[in-house]
Amino acid sequence: RKEVEQDPGPFNVPEGATVAFNCTYSNSASQSFFWYRQDCRKEPKLLMSVYSSGNEDGRFTAQLNRASQYISLLIRDSKLSDSATYLCVVIGVNDMRFGAGTRLTVKP
Amino acid sequence: NAGVTQTPKFQVLKTGQSMTLQCAQDMNHEYMSWYRQDPGMGLRLIHYSVGAGITDQGEVPNGYNVSRSTTEDFPLRLLSAAPSQTSVYFCASSRRQNSNQPQHFGDGTRLSIL
Numbered sequence: 557r558k559e560v561e562q563d564p565g566p567f568n569v570p571e572g573a574t575v576a577f578n579c580t581y582s583n584s585a586s587q588s589f590f591w592y593r594q595d596c597r598k599e600p601k602l603l604m605s606v607y608s609s610g611n612e613d614g615r616f617t618a619q620l621n622r623a624s625q626y627i628s629l630l631i632r633d634s635k636l637s638d639s640a641t642y643l644c645v646v647i648g649v650n651d652m653r654f655g656a657g658t659r660l661t662v663k664p
Numbered sequence: 665n666a667g668v669t670q671t672p673k674f675q676v677l678k679t680g681q682s683m684t685l686q687c688a689q690d691m692n693h694e695y696m697s698w699y700r701q702d703p704g705m706g707l708r709l710i711h712y713s714v715g716a717g718i719t720d721q722g723e724v725p726n727g728y729n730v731s732r733s734t735t736e737d738f739p740l741r742l743l744s745a746a747p748s749q750t751s752v753y754f755c756a757s758s759r760r761q762n763s764n765q766p767q768h769f770g771d772g773t774r775l776s777i778l
Contacts, residue, residue, distance in 0.1 A: 564704065590766065599754055599769035600707070643706065645767075651723075652767075654699075656706035 559583060560646050562655035569662055573634045577658045579644030580626040588647040589620055589627045593640045594657065600643055603629075634662045666690050670755050670770035677745045677777050685740040685773050687755030693768070695761040696738040697722070698730065700751040701772075707754065713738055714761050745777045 562579045569575050589606035604611065606618040606627050617630040627644055641657040671686045689696065697712035709722030713732040727749060729741040738757075742749060752774050756767040 560706070597772075599772050600767075601769070602766035605766075652709070654707035656704055 558656075560644060560653045560655040562642075562644055562658045564656060565659040567658065567660045569634055569660070571634055571636060571662055571664055573662075574630065574632050575634060575660065576628055576630045577642055577644075577660075578626050578628050579646075579655050579658075580624075581644075581646040581653070582625070583646070583648050583653075584622075584625060586625075586646045586648045589618075590645040590647075591616075591618055591627075591629050592643040592645060592654075594643055595640050600654075603642070631660075634660075636662050636664065638662050668755055668757055668768050668770040670753075670773050672773060673771060674774045675776070677742075677775070679745060679747060679777060681742075681745050683742050683745065685742075685753055685755075685775075687738045687740065687770060688736050689738075689755075689757040689768070690736065691757060691759075691768065692735060693757035693759055694735070695759070696732065696755065696757045697767075698728070698738070698740045699754045699756065700724065700749075701754060702751050710740065710753075712761070742775075747777045749775065750777045751775060 559582045591603040592600040593603045594600040610619040615632045619628045639662045641659045643657045644655040646653045668689045698710040699707040711730040713719045755770040758767045759765040
């Protein structure tokens with residue numbers, strides 16, 4: 557079993573839709589969590605951190621469920637510009653693990 | 665503000681050749697790392713460094729060497745290129761290891777081994 561797992565997708569949604577991704581992790585001692593966005597043939601860029609109490613940044617909401625060991629990303633009112641691959645990142649005591657990414661395509 | 669600079673952006677090598685991928689950051693970050701990204705595999709850590717003069721192996725270190733003689737530079741050397749090393753390579757830096765500070769990535773190097 558991979559240490560960090562994501563549904564690879566692709567998720568194809570219409571503009572304005574709400575879409576959610578999950579990311580599960582196996583190390584219960586993991587400490588910090590992030591979502592990164594990666595556009596085609598570009599480098600990953602930080603989208604948002606994930607806090608224990610959940611956090612929101614505009615149309616994006618991130619949540620952490622330590623009991624079930626997953627984090628989630630919710631995107632409301634999807635825009636064409638949201639089309640990208642979304643990577644979850646899980647940081648433990650001595651390592652940082654990336655998920656393989658979930659690909660999202662928002663269509664007109 | 666350059667951030668993390670990687671060179672070259674593209675490279676084609678023959679099996680057995682050696683080469684060095686360059687990475688430099690101007691943010692005075694302590695932590696630097698090299699990843700490779702392959703389809704369906706996500707980013708995998710090759711080597712990392714927590715400061716000048718200190719390096720350590722990541723998840724997939726075989727076939728690669730690194731050095732960190734200065735805070736700014738963290739080159740990755742392929743000793744004898746193999747087709748299995750065809751990948752996209754990203755260098756990243758952050759203020760400290762495993763902190764809540766985000767990683768800053770370079771643009772990537774697309775490497776093909778024939």
